[in-house]
Amino acid sequence: MAYDDLRSFLNALDEEGQLLHITDEVLPEPDLAAAANATGRIGENAPALYFDNVKGFTDARIAMNVHGSWANHALALGLPRHTPVKEQVEEFARRWDAFPVAPERREDAPWRENCQEGADVDLFSVLPLFRLNDGDGGFYLDKAAVVSRDPQDPENFGKQNVGTYRIQVIGANRLAFQPVPMHDVAQHLRKAEEVGEDLPIAITLGNDPVMAIVAGMPMAYDQSEYEMAGALRGAPAPIATAPLTGFDVPWGSEVVIEGVIESRKRQIEGPFGEFTGHYSGGRRMPVIRVDRVSYRTNPVFESLYLGMPWTECDYLVGPNTCVPLLKQLRAEFPEVQAVNAMYTHGLMVIISTAKRYGGFAKAVGMRAMTTPHGLGYVSQVILVDEDVDPFNLPQVMWAMSAKVNPKEDVVIIPNLSVLELAPASEPAGITSKMIIDATTPVAPDVRGNFSTPAKDLPETAEWAARLQRLIAARR
Amino acid sequence: MTSTPSECPRCAHETIEQLFTSPVPGVWDVLQCGRCLYTWRTTEPARRSRRDAYPDNFKLTEADIDNAIEVPSVPPLASRG
Ligand SMILES: [Zn+2]
Numbered sequence: 001m002a003y004d005d006l007r008s009f010l011n012a013l014d015e016e017g018q019l020l021h022i023t024d025e026v027l028p029e030p031d032l033a034a035a036a037n038a039t040g041r042i043g044e045n046a047p048a049l050y051f052d053n054v055k056g057f058t059d060a061r062i063a064m065n066v067h068g069s070w071a072n073h074a075l076a077l078g079l080p081r082h083t084p085v086k087e088q089v090e091e092f093a094r095r096w097d098a099f100p101v102a103p104e105r106r107e108d109a110p111w112r113e114n115c116q117e118g119a120d121v122d123l124f125s126v127l128p129l130f131r132l133n134d135g136d137g138g139f140y141l142d143k144a145a146v147v148s149r150d151p152q153d154p155e156n157f158g159k160q161n162v163g164t165y166r167i168q169v170i171g172a173n174r175l176a177f178q179p180v181p182m183h184d185v186a187q188h189l190r191k192a193e194e195v196g197e198d199l200p201i202a203i204t205l206g207n208d209p210v211m212a213i214v215a216g217m218p219m220a221y222d223q224s225e226y227e228m229a230g231a232l233r234g235a236p237a238p239i240a241t242a243p244l245t246g247f248d249v250p251w252g253s254e255v256v257i258e259g260v261i262e263s264r265k266r267q268i269e270g271p272f273g274e275f276t277g278h279y280s281g282g283r284r285m286p287v288i289r290v291d292r293v294s295y296r297t298n299p300v301f302e303s304l305y306l307g308m309p310w311t312e313c314d315y316l317v318g319p320n321t322c323v324p325l326l327k328q329l330r331a332e333f334p335e336v337q338a339v340n341a342m343y344t345h346g347l348m349v350i351i352s353t354a355k356r357y358g359g360f361a362k363a364v365g366m367r368a369m370t371t372p373h374g375l376g377y378v379s380q381v382i383l384v385d386e387d388v389d390p391f392n393l394p395q396v397m398w399a400m401s402a403k404v405n406p407k408e409d410v411v412i413i414p415n416l417s418v419l420e421l422a423p424a425s426e427p428a429g430i431t432s433k434m435i436i437d438a439t440t441p442v443a444p445d446v447r448g449n450f451s452t453p454a455k456d457l458p459e460t461a462e463w464a465a466r467l468q469r470l471i472a473a474r475r
Numbered sequence: 476m477t478s479t480p481s482e483c484p485r486c487a488h489e490t491i492e493q494l495f496t497s498p499v500p501g502v503w504d505v506l507q508c509g510r511c512l513y514t515w516r517t518t519e520p521a522r523r524s525r526r527d528a529y530p531d532n533f534k535l536t537e538a539d540i541d542n543a544i545e546v547p548s549v550p551p552l553a554s555r556g
Pocket of ligand 1 (some may be wrong): 484485486487488508509511512513
């Protein structure tokens with residue numbers, strides 16, 4: 001089941017019992033953010049939250065935590081709500097192989113129903129904006145799919161980028177924008193600023209649930225997010241032409257904001273509580289002038305709480321970080337079984353791999369650090385054997401405790417690159433990186449006493465199924 | 476709405492602009508500092524809306540704002556032709 005817009009997905013969540021409509025009047029601050037923060041503190045399978053009674057507003061509809069549990073993530077992919085995490089990642093990887101799936105252009109985008117232009121643009125009148133964390137410098141758009149094009153190759157569909165970036169509303173028609181240097185839009189902006197030109201940009205809010213997943217996914221520079229969305233949805237992604245920029249934007253967006261990043265201008269931005277669980281900001285960032293806002297009648301404003309993990313952000317970018325790393329590693333090392341890159345967008349990664357020969361696992365760890373995403377993340381890699389599930393943390397801890405001889409199995413490499421937001425980097429953007437090899441040594445690496453492992457009994461799988469049947473029958 | 480505060484909770488600058496007012500009249504305003512761009516709603520807790528309750532960790536000085544680094548830095552203009 002592919003959802004073409006946010007609304008149809010919210011309906012599906014509601015039918016599955018995964019949407020909580022809060023009808024009591026709430027304060028915009030601190031209630032909206034605190035409620036979304038709390039979804040990460042009440043155990044598994046928290047619902048999405050929907051607010052429409054917010055003090056001072058007459059016409060606010062706010063959705064939060066839409067991807068904020070494994071149940072919701074499974075439903076976003078059209079999987080049964082109880083699908084285990086490892087299976088969600090495997091299915092994601094399987095669908096990836098269908099890439100590219102050409103998008104389907106549609107004419108009748110519902111966001112064509114209403115618009116504000118030029119001097120009439122007032123984002124506050126369209127969006128019920130609010131603050132997330134105490135130290136945030138203002139109100140943010142933090143779950144947008146932002147579209148930009150390579151100014152030197154504007155007709156290249158693959159180089160048209162769709163990404164998620166933090167955006168601070170600093171005026172009725174002005175935004176401060178953070179393009180992470182490793183990301184595509186930073187390259188687009190650099191090319192435009194080198195010739196003194198503004199960079200056109202389209203910011204789409206309230207998208208179908210797969211669009212939000214691909215916008216936050218680390219992909220190659222010339223890979224199209226829309227073609228990846230089609231692969232993951234199992235159906236072409238519906239797109240439409242944005243009226244001002246002519247960019248391809250999601251057909252089903254609630255709101256489409258168009259304008260330009262003003263060339264060679266920077267303004268104070270932030271701070272903003274980030275996915276690292278720490279604030280970053282107080283720096284001068286590029287500025288967007290909004291020239292047009294198109295929006296559906298009765299738009300739903302979708303926002304995402306992030307702060308100390310786990311939050312919705314971790315569910316949203318967990319599997320979509322695992323799968324590119326898995327694909328890139330397997331392309332050279334088919335021995336790689338599974339990759340768990342769900343901690344802080346892959347600052348730490350757990351990889352299970354078979355060993356070709358002694359020392360092989362450490363090479364896999366080094367390769368993870370040199371993948372495109374690894375250059376900006378992957379500061380710690382734990383390697384485990386092929387029969388250890390990297391998503392099963394007790395198994396991973398067992399492997400670490402039983403297999404690691406620290407002097408030989410922990411490798412630290414100084415002065416490598418990492419995104420500037422990494423709180424432990426020093427100076428910002430530079431870090432040491434660590435490999436912990438918790439695999440069993442194989443020849444010619446003959447260290448340790450691993451010749452007689454106690455494996456699960458051959459009959460155990462059969463008994464596990466039998467116990468589950470008996471337990472189920474007892475209820 | 477109650478009278479506009481005279482200083483920014485974050486940097487103590489005294490030029491405050493109103494960005495928006497509540498659609499239900501008189502419930503809240505959204506205000507912004509003219510110097511550090513700090514933006515807040517008048518109904519927010521004191522720790523976000525009053526200078527005397529604002530956390531020291533998040534306060535900014537004029538020097539902090541003037542010395543803030545550019546991210547990304549503005550690239551050199553490419554020579555044309
Ligand atoms: Zn200020």
